[in-house]
Amino acid sequence: MCGIAGVVSVGPPRLLDGPLKNMLQVQGHRGPDGRGSWCGAVGGSQVALGSVRLAILDLSDAGLQPMQSPSGRQVLVYNGEIYNYRELRAELQGRGVHFHTQCDTEVVLQALAFWGESAFERFNGMWALAWLDQDAGVLLLSRDRFGVKPLYWHLTADHCFFASEIKGILVGSEQRFNVNRTAVARYLQQAQLDAQDETFFAGIEVLPPAHFVRFELRNSGHLVASRHRYWTAPHEEILRDGTPPDFAAVRGTFIDSVRLRLRSDVPVGVLLSGGVDSSAVAAAMQHVLGRDAELQLLSVVSDDPRFSETRFIERMTTFLGGAARGCRVRFTAEDAFRMLDQAIWFNDEPLPSLSSVAHYLLMQRARDLGVKVILCGQGGDELLCGYLKYWAFYLQSLVRSGHWGTGLRVLSELAARGTALPEVQLSEAKRYLPPWLVPKQIDIRGPRLRGDECRVDIGLGAGGVVERQLGDFYRFSLPALLHYEDRMSMAFAREIRLPYLDYRLVNMVLPLAPRWKMRAGWSKWVFRKAMEADLPPEIVWRRDKQGFANPQSEWLKRELRPQIEALLRGDMVTATHGLLDQSALRRRYEAYCRAPSDRGSISFKDIFNPIALEIWARQFDRFLSLDA
Structure with a gap:
């Protein structure tokens, strides 16, 4: 490395x-x-x-x-x-x-x-x-x-x-x-x-x-x-006829992926969020190393009970036994403000959220502990259809192919499990609108972002679930996640290893028909079944997921408001060079602070992204010819 x-x-x-x-x-x-x-x-x-x-x-x-x-x-x-x-x-x-x-x-x-x-x-x-x-x-x-x-x-x-x-x-x-x-x-x-x-x-x-x-x-x-x-990911769906997957092969390939990624001459740890992906990595590490092997578990926790993963982290730590040592790092609004500039500098580009800063803080702690190599569960959601949006893609493909009965059954299974598809919010839907259709009152683009060359091709198409997964692998979520994962860890010379991105596991799981990844109201169904004996039931069949979640929306409205208002009142590099409309951004932020929740027309990203862009522009201004 x-x-x-x-x-x-x-x-x-x-x-x-x-x-x-x-x-x-x-x-x-x-x-x-x-x-x-x-x-x-x-x-x-x-x-x-x-x-x-x-x-x-x-x-x-x-x-x-x-x-x-x-x-x-x-x-x-x-x-x-x-x-x-x-x-x-x-x-x-x-x-x-x-x-x-x-x-x-x-x-x-x-x-x-x-x-x-x-x-x-x-x-x-x-x-x-x-x-x-x-x-x-x-x-x-x-x-x-x-x-x-x-x-x-x-x-x-x-x-x-x-x-x-x-x-x-x-x-x-x-x-x-x-x-x-x-x-x-x-x-x-x-x-x-x-x-x-x-x-x-x-x-x-x-x-x-x-x-x-x-x-x-x-x-x-x-x-x-x-x-x-030199390599192309599989994209043709397999086992569409109802033949079940080989669960033992999925488990064996995953554990072998972890085994290979434990090869190191320096200490190895694992990021544990409390979800099934990271917990499975920790369990597989113990399977390979033995019950008495010391495991260093690294976690970010929140004081806000709405976002706290402590209960699941503690359950998994207890399950692993006395040789598992947990390190839990609290992430606060003060940390977010103090480290945001540093994290953006190491990222070379703006960050996608404050969770990236939490990751930066955790990597700093890993350095202090002397843990040089760290395994984590990144890539599991993209490989196993872990995001709620995949249910919408699945239902869309069923309706488009005329499988109305199957679609109704999938909806009833989701309802029975207590899961509802996310409400279609303007703040989320706006991400999939071309810029020229974005309502004027929420448009903060400066004059240099209004030309035809700045039109964003969403490229969602009408493909099936596997095609949508490949889009996340190579275009949407995974590139941004891997970008900050590498920069935040290497800022402190820590090596992150990703068992879910072993090409053998991808070849085996990615092309599975959607019915095996999303089944009986459960996402990641094939993997949950494969790892069922290796994890506590409340982990492997956990209904919700958080990751490195935090009350970032409330922080923007309250704890970080003085810093944000000072930035919006000052001389903005992005406004000077026509990338952002500073006045519109101020109005947007004021409206955001007045809104009772994040479900209106203005979302967290509508505020955080332009702020992160401004911080980036200030840091890299000496390398940019912004007037061209």
Whole structure:
């Protein structure tokens, strides 16, 4: 685990070590255990590769990067973990490949040298990497199947900058970037980050998940780059005929996913929210490690009983036994205000909610405890249809296909379980309206966000549930969640590992017909059945879910009101540059504070998102050409 950076340049010779040094320096929080760089000429190009290291496997200096092959032909910088590295190592050794370290970085280096680009299909893990073959004149950039590890790039005709974080490119390129108005509009309307491979900085893009870029380093005077997909998530529904899933296989694959993610030479903990996803991770950890193994449980709790998960956290802690040690961090309005600026700086873009700040606080506590690797349940909702909206998608698909009887049965099962679909609120429905249909009284866009180029294509379509899940995997919820998950944890050099995003589990569960994920009024039904014997019944069959919930709406109206009003009265960078209408935002905030609840035409995100955008603009103003 680390942060990586690199520069490729063609044309007249230029010094790359200075920009690379700056790129590594600004990402230093990602890798406190070492730093290294490599520079050289390849074909008609100059290449600089660098890394800051967070040592997880093989803590010796043998794991330092950039790592070179014994001949010096290949060079690798790599951020992430390949969990099946032991199995790949054994396979390569059986084919005559010799190893000199115990770390997974060398396995990646040798695998790419042996199998080339097809090695990516063999990796089970999370990664962002750059691999250079000097003799072939080829540079590969690659990212894992689900985009757990970040990789950004800025490409022109004669150079390319790439880095684990956007700020690495900002300081390395030494230029100002136009604000990406479409990305800003998408964030204000839908709270999306990293959607459509875009960032808030025009010209800086996200390398998509499950892709690699191949650079041909020739004497052509310009960079030649091609982008390729190496893996596609399953999207054809299976078991539609009523054949039940193999529950034992689902359980076994999940537990094996956890087993692989426990491979570490440093302490490992787990985020425990009290829901079925995180509780299943904790139970699987104990299954792998043994009943007497010490488990470090990390939780965020609220003093507000409406949002408190304490009862479920305590129940799961008791269930795990005396070797489980719980650490519960209280998250308050004071914490939210104190840490919001810091969290947005590390995020490189505005945050989706104050829950991200709670995560930041928890990662700080994990650092203080010395827990370097942390497993969590992120991705479970997207994989297993955990959000209430999936019931609406399911009912829509049933009605569209003429299965009215099944639709009525699903509705009655939901009612019997005490679950009602969310009321259609204007504040929520507005997220799915094109900007030009947003009612005038709640429109806070400045003049530079009113053009046709800022129209947001929602792209919901009329697909089935699996297609909607894939939309959440690659476009809607998961990219934003993985974005802040990585930045908040790496701000304190903590590594997050995600068992639900093991491609074997995804291949098995994602294409299941909706009837197996949503059944008898229960979401995640197939997984609940599979893990039923491993969890307390009040956890595995829990009716509600909270996550890192908090009274953030009330905080905006009360505890944080003085700070928000001061911001809205002052000189706003976003207003100066035409992104927001400051007067309209003040009126919106006043109306929001008068509303008795969050169910009216103005929601929490309608206030928080523009405020977070303003904080971001102030922090990154020196890198932006907002007037263009």
